Amino acid sequence: MKAPEHITPPNGKLAVFLPGLGAVATTFVAGCMLARAGKAAPIGSLTQMGTIRLGKRTENRAPKIADFVPLAQLPDLEFAGWDLFPDDAYESAAHARVLDPHHLEQVKAELSRVKPMPAVFYPEYVKKLHGTHVKQQGSKADMVEAVREDIRQVLKSTGASRGVAVWCGSTEVYIEPSAVHQSIQSFEQGLLRSDPQISSSQIYAWACLKEGVPYANGAPNLEVDFPAAHALARETQTPIAGKDFKTGQTLMKTILAPGLKARLLGLRGWFSTNILGNRDGEVLDDPDSFKTKEVSKLGVLEHILQPKLYPELYGNIYHKVRIEYYPPRGDAKEGWDNLDIQGWLGYDMQIKVDFLCRDSILAAPIVLDLVMFMDLAKRAGFSGVQEWLSFYFKSPMTAQGLYPEHDLFIQLMKLKNTLRWMQGEDLITHLGNEYYD
Numbered sequence: 444m445k446a447p448e449h450i451t452p453p454n455g456k457l458a459v460f461l462p463g464l465g466a467v468a469t470t471f472v473a474g475c476m477l478a479r480a481g482k483a484a485p486i487g488s489l490t491q492m493g494t495i496r497l498g499k500r501t502e503n504r505a506p507k508i509a510d511f512v513p514l515a516q517l518p519d520l521e522f523a524g525w526d527l528f529p530d531d532a533y534e535s536a537a538h539a540r541v542l543d544p545h546h547l548e549q550v551k552a553e554l555s556r557v558k559p560m561p562a563v564f565y566p567e568y569v570k571k572l573h574g575t576h577v578k579q580q581g582s583k584a585d586m587v588e589a590v591r592e593d594i595r596q597v598l599k600s601t602g603a604s605r606g607v608a609v610w611c612g613s614t615e616v617y618i619e620p621s622a623v624h625q626s627i628q629s630f631e632q633g634l635l636r637s638d639p640q641i642s643s644s645q646i647y648a649w650a651c652l653k654e655g656v657p658y659a660n661g662a663p664n665l666e667v668d669f670p671a672a673h674a675l676a677r678e679t680q681t682p683i684a685g686k687d688f689k690t691g692q693t694l695m696k697t698i699l700a701p702g703l704k705a706r707l708l709g710l711r712g713w714f715s716t717n718i719l720g721n722r723d724g725e726v727l728d729d730p731d732s733f734k735t736k737e738v739s740k741l742g743v744l745e746h747i748l749q750p751k752l753y754p755e756l757y758g759n760i761y762h763k764v765r766i767e768y769y770p771p772r773g774d775a776k777e778g779w780d781n782l783d784i785q786g787w788l789g790y791d792m793q794i795k796v797d798f799l800c801r802d803s804i805l806a807a808p809i810v811l812d813l814v815m816f817m818d819l820a821k822r823a824g825f826s827g828v829q830e831w832l833s834f835y836f837k838s839p840m841t842a843q844g845l846y847p848e849h850d851l852f853i854q855l856m857k858l859k860n861t862l863r864w865m866q867g868e869d870l871i872t873h874l875g876n877e878y879y880d
């Protein structure tokens with residue numbers, strides 16, 4: 444990866460493509476509309492509220508990130524999406540019941556204009572949903588072409604100069620990469636014969652890559668992280684990132700676990716359970732979709748705690764994650780954690796965390812930052828996996844053979860140092876010995 448010599452300015456409108464117009468997507472869209480009208484604050488978004496320190500601590504230079512790197516502006520965003528239910532973004536947001544009516548009513552007209560395009564949907568990949576607003580074309584190759592045509596139409600009708608996509612659709616059943624996923628050629632042949640190993644989400648990702656539209660995956664699906672997609676991303680010079688937005692419980696895990704490790708406190712077990720009652724919870728009630736989520740959630744501790752380096756502290760952790768569908772809760776999830784930790788001489792202690800969170804409220808600013816940073820990456824000439832955006836994901840994608848970095852604080856340092864590096868500023872190492880010369 445080379446530092447960019449030139450970053451194309453963010454002129455014109457930016458089309459935001461959202462496969463899946465459910466709770467997260469509509470909370471994000473409505474939030475952008477409210478924020479750009481000055482009616483609510485985009486809390487949680489680094490691109491809207493974050494600052495970045497430059498140079499030495501004595502220089503007192505800490506501009507807003509948005510003033511430091513050339514990002515698109517909120518008023519430039521045009522929203523488009525696909526869903527297997529025909530509800531427009533207002534109806535879908537009202538159904539999701541994340542935002543209060545007083546917020547939704549203020550942007551009702553604008554939200555109602557965001558109508559989903561018919562979905563690419565193979566029901567064997569999401570068994571709990573039964574929608575009718577779906578494309579009927581023949582092969583999976585035809586589906587890719589149909590999505591590409593949708594993208595071109597949206598760019599034309601909105602007058603947008605470019606696009607960016609973030610998967611906000613459901614969690615699909617667990618699959619592993621197979622022969623069809625190994626090369627561009629094998630994948631394209633698979634599309635022609637409608638290979639059953641090619642999922643709905645992979646079709647959106649493939650279409651976006653073909654159109655050079657940067658693609659971030661907010662679900663744990665096998666979607667854009669297989670050799671053929673990596674190769675296509677490089678060939679079409681398109682940035683990709685994923686996977687699975689790092690929100691509620693895993694966010695807490697990646698805040699707490701680095702702290703335990705920093706103080707060399709041992710860990711014997713970590714039990715996590717969730718109750719939630721939104722459509723996401725209903726989809727995850729299917730064991731095959733839950734398996735995809737479970738794999739994404741379990742990797743975190745292993746990578747942060749490094750049991751191979753610290754066998755006596757972390758060599759024998761019992762880590763369990765449950766998700767229970769409980770309709771009365773709606774989107775207001777409760778994530779409950781019990782940690783059995785050990786201190787000096789092996790004495791046991793416990794930590795309990797009860798996070799009464801709002802899933803989509805935590806996810807929406809992540810979608811916004813990914814839109815802004817993936818667009819920046821494309822204009823800076825980056826392509827392939829954008830590991831510097833690991834900060835946003837439960838299960839960060841990396842170059843082949845590299846283990847992912849899960850520690851939230853290292854991820855943030857990496858993100859900010861990447862921005863400094865892009866703009867030719869000194870990286871911040873926190874060494875600071877020059878202050879004592």
Ligand SMILES: NC(=O)c1ccc[n+]([C@@H]2O[C@H](COP(=O)([O-])OP(=O)(O)OC[C@H]3O[C@@H](n4cnc5c(N)ncnc54)[C@H](O)[C@@H]3O)[C@@H](O)[C@H]2O)c1
Nearest residue numbers: 463465466467526562612613614643662688690722723802
């Ligand atoms: N905090 C969070 O909410 C959070 C965190 C991490 C990951 N995620 C993931 O983000 C995704 C969205 O979450 P949500 O709460 O908005 O769920 P949701 O069920 O409210 O929305 C998902 C939408 O995707 C649609 N969909 C499913 N398959 C589709 C397809 N093939 N094409 C087009 N649309 C399709 C569904 O009809 C639904 O409207 C889920 O995969 C979830 O696991 C969410």
